[in-house]
Amino acid sequence: xxxxxxxxxRYFILMKRVFSKPEKFSIFRNRIFEEINILGVGSxxxxxxxxxxxxxxxxxxxxxxxxxxxxxxxxxxxxxxDSLILEFSPTIVSLILAGKIGSSIASEIGTMRVTEQVDALxxxxxxxxxxxxxxxxxxxxxxxxxxxxxxxxxxxxxxxxFGVYTGIISxxxxxxxxxxxxxxxxxxxxxxxxxxxxxxxxxxxxxxGYYTRGGALEVGRSSTKGVVYSxxxxxxxxxxxxxxxxx
Amino acid sequence: xxxxxxxxxxxxxxxxLNDISFRFEEGKTNMIIGGSGSGKTTLLRCMIGLNDxxxxxxxxxxxxxxxxxFKAKKEIRKEIGMLFQGGALFDSKTxxxxxxxxxxxxxxxxxxxxxxxANFCLQRVNLENVNNLHPSEISxxxxxxxxxxxxxxxxxxxxxxxxxxxxxxxKTSIVIDNLIEEITEEYNxxxxxxxxxxxxxxxxxxxxxxxxxxxxxxxxxxxxxLKTDNAEVCDFVxxxxxxxxxxxxxx
Numbered sequence: 294x295x296x297x298x299x300x301x302x303r304y305f306i307l308m309k310r311v312f313s314k315p316e317k318f319s320i321f322r323n324r325i326f327e328e329i330n331i332l333g334v335g336s337x338x339x340x341x342x343x344x345x346x347x348x349x350x351x352x353x354x355x356x357x358x359x360x361x362x363x364x365x366x367x368x369x370x371x372x373x374x375d376s377l378i379l380e381f382s383p384t385i386v387s388l389i390l391a392g393k394i395g396s397s398i399a400s401e402i403g404t405m406r407v408t409e410q411v412d413a414l415x416x417x418x419x420x421x422x423x424x425x426x427x428x429x430x431x432x433x434x435x436x437x438x439x440x441x442x443x444x445x446x447x448x449x450x451x452x453x454x455f456g457v458y459t460g461i462i463s464x465x466x467x468x469x470x471x472x473x474x475x476x477x478x479x480x481x482x483x484x485x486x487x488x489x490x491x492x493x494x495x496x497x498x499x500x501x502g503y504y505t506r507g508g509a510l511e512v513g514r515s516s517t518k519g520v521v522y523s524x525x526x527x528x529x530x531x532x533x534x535x536x537x538x539x540x
Numbered sequence: 541x542x543x544x545x546x547x548x549x550x551x552x553x554x555x556x557l558n559d560i561s562f563r564f565e566e567g568k569t570n571m572i573i574g575g576s577g578s579g580k581t582t583l584l585r586c587m588i589g590l591n592d593x594x595x596x597x598x599x600x601x602x603x604x605x606x607x608x609x610f611k612a613k614k615e616i617r618k619e620i621g622m623l624f625q626g627g628a629l630f631d632s633k634t635x636x637x638x639x640x641x642x643x644x645x646x647x648x649x650x651x652x653x654x655x656x657x658a659n660f661c662l663q664r665v666n667l668e669n670v671n672n673l674h675p676s677e678i679s680x681x682x683x684x685x686x687x688x689x690x691x692x693x694x695x696x697x698x699x700x701x702x703x704x705x706x707x708x709x710x711k712t713s714i715v716i717d718n719l720i721e722e723i724t725e726e727y728n729x730x731x732x733x734x735x736x737x738x739x740x741x742x743x744x745x746x747x748x749x750x751x752x753x754x755x756x757x758x759x760x761x762x763x764x765x766l767k768t769d770n771a772e773v774c775d776f777v778x779x780x781x782x783x784x785x786x787x788x789x790x791x
Binding site (some may be wrong): 419 | 589590613614618620622628629630631641646
């Protein structure tokens with residue numbers, strides 16, 4: 294229990310150092326663009342593949358379950374749209390990003406820590422926490438919602454391509470389904486969730502990387518811890534935010 | 541001027557530094573020597589604030605570093621150049637970018653001025669045609685020289701070196717030692733070198749502190765260390781056959 298509170302305390306102390314004024318704004322701005330490129334743009338491929346397949350699988354499973362003749366065929370489109378917008382794109386894609394981005398952040402900062410690169414920054418008079426972590430958090434919070442919108446679009450498109458070209462549903466019914474009683478607030482809800490998850494994805498692994506002690510083995514452990522804890526926190530905050538925002 | 545007064549530091553129940561005091565001579569190569577685990581690196585980390593101290597004072601021109609506000613500490617750190625044991629170069633940056641980095645952070649130089657300064661520093665440490673290589677593409681000795689170039693790029697007042705010769709062959713060690721000595725004289729830097737390499741001590745040591753069991757066991761010049769009859773210092777200095785033979789010839 295003590296360890297739990299120790300970690301919570303150290304996390305907030307780190308966050309206090311992270312959210313301090315950058316040494317030089319021009320370098321800080323460049324760092325944000327670098328991180329957007331590495332963490333955000335670099336994740337487009339995996340998000341595209343996962344979202345397209347998710348959309349296709351949800352289409353098949355929905356069609357398979359809607360065997361009752363009373364259920365209209367366009368319900369497949371409605372299910373694909375709502376499943377993707379409400380849960381699959383913001384949560385499942387964030388969990389996958391926690392694995393990809395989270396391990397990368399924890400191992401990068403952890404390696405810098407054990408090879409004294411973080412100390413080198415400190416000795417130069419640079420706030421290492423702010424320099425290393427803040428651009429990653431900002432990049433993730435800014436770019437992850439874009440990734441999630443991209444995921445929603447590709448998921449719906451994947452469902453369309455697979456559903457229509459395999460004869461599971463007609464294109465008219467699918468398009469009618471995805472536009473039927475569309476609630477724009479659902480997208481807002483998904484984007485709020487994805488911004489919150491992005492903060493977790495960047496800050497929790499950064500915390501584990503920043504406090505790495507030892508060598509290569511500990512860097513690996515930090516990376517694993519970063520992914521596991523951020524995944525658990527994503528699921529916890531998914532529940533909390535869903536309750537707060539939908540009811 | 542740097543002075544340490546009554547520094548003590550423990551890790552749990554283990555006392556690593558025990559009431560150490562020492563005055564480092566300005567513009568000279570000061571050396572902290574001692575066996576492995578004697579507390580040399582911990583002392584250095586305490587001096588530059590990478591580790592907290594339990595008691596005592598680290599005075600930079602009379603200002604107690606550990607009692608200063610974060611901003612004041614930052615100002616002192618900008619005057620410090622540091623050569624880490626492994627170089628601690630930024631892996632993701634090229635050699636030139638590593639040297640340019642502190643200039644970008646703390647000066648208003650334009651790109652060409654920064655590049656000129658980086659080239660000057662790299663030439664000063666006898667490195668040419670490596671600007672676009674990454675740290676993983678250069679040797680250990682070159683990494684140390686790049687780290688020295690990075691440290692001197694912002695013209696520091698103090699240069700701290702943590703075992704600058706570790707992992708280097710004897711010839712490259714002498715190159716690094718001479719470089720540290722030349723830079724200390726040329727820029728009138730107060731240099732503090734941590735080492736257990738007696739060749740380095742004899743080569744460049746001007747003012748030496750010997751740490752034993754976390755205490756300032758002995759201090760003096762390199763001439764004095766060869767003549768002292770302090771048992772622990774003799775054990776350390778004449779640990780190798782070569783030094784023992786040298787001693788018997790000397791006597």
